Amino acid sequence: MPEAGDGAAILAAVALLGYMLGSIPFGVVITKLMGLGDLRQIGSGNIGATNVLRTGNKAAAAATLILDGAKGAVAVLLVEWFLGSEAAAQIAGVAAFIGHLYPVWLRFRGGKGVATFLGTLLALAWPLGIAACLAWLVTALVTRISSLSALVAAALSVPLAQILGYRELMPAAAIMAVLIFWRHRANIQRLAQGREPKIGKKT
Template identity: 60%
Template sequence: MPEIVNTLPILALWGVIGYVLGSIPGGIVMARVMGLGDLRQIGSGNIGATNVLRTGSKTAAAATLLFDAGKGIIAVLLARYAAGEDAAQLAGLMAFLGHCFPIWLKFKGGKGVATFLGVLLALSFWVGALVCFSWLIAAAILRISSAGALAAAATSTVWALMLGRSDMVVLTLVLTGLVFWTHRANIERLRAGTEPKIGQKT
């Protein structure tokens, strides 16, 4: 983990800012703006880009992906600019938690993959890029979004270590555990062979 250079109140402030940014429900916003209805009543009911894709709108799904990744990127970059690396990593973690457990939606949010990728890209572009590559390879081979997400999370610590970012290891391990937790139902369906393919309506 990075050297702690900020006081607890400063870190708490950036934690709150990260959470608030992360809790903005990009999928719901995009679905409503594009006239797709209440995303929570569509497909799996999840507010992430994969479920937006089940509406049939690739544009809305892409916009949601960028929006949710952007939350993580902005949280990290703002905190880094204002307070340094320790605040940046905390803000990134809290942005992820805000997406998964938004107070505005009774703590029922998305699974956090896009925000997870955005956080890593902002902390270290090359670590984030390689994690994205892991997602693309697994998703392309299996045609299952959750498999890509799990592969991305599982390789994040490996990529951080290989690129000399040992300061990110604690964060990547925590985020990996959280990604697996938010995907626990997907893991059960993967084991049962019933997990839907990318673009397949549920």
């Protein structure tokens, strides 16, 4: 019983670590530091890189993309380094992803999690992460619609995990994919109506 209790405490600590890392709102911090205003009052109000790009500052958008992706990756790699547990690493990565979606610092009003999702997959299994990134990139090049690219990458992540031999990652990928679809529900409605803006558009 004590061992089981210790294990539960460790997993809870891992989840908390991941969540707190994921909760860091890099998009908000970067735009404020660069004098671009409050990101939550710009464009869609989202705190991710796509909305940062609507400020017209590509460097700020790139920095946000990298740092948001790094949140999931760092959570996974730290846990793998210190605990050597793939299961715990998955928990940390998913917790970081949830932290980005619902950050405590912003009253649980966060982003849509795409960069953190991709960063988490890259750290858990780089072939799977690269495949998901390619799915996003190809869709973005063809359609120029960020939200559709995110939905395609999320939807394909589960079958890609199976195809590439990472079946143990399918539950984590599925959880993140479902949450990405949930967070994109307004985008899905606009896509159906043909009103979803292209990448880089200010509105």
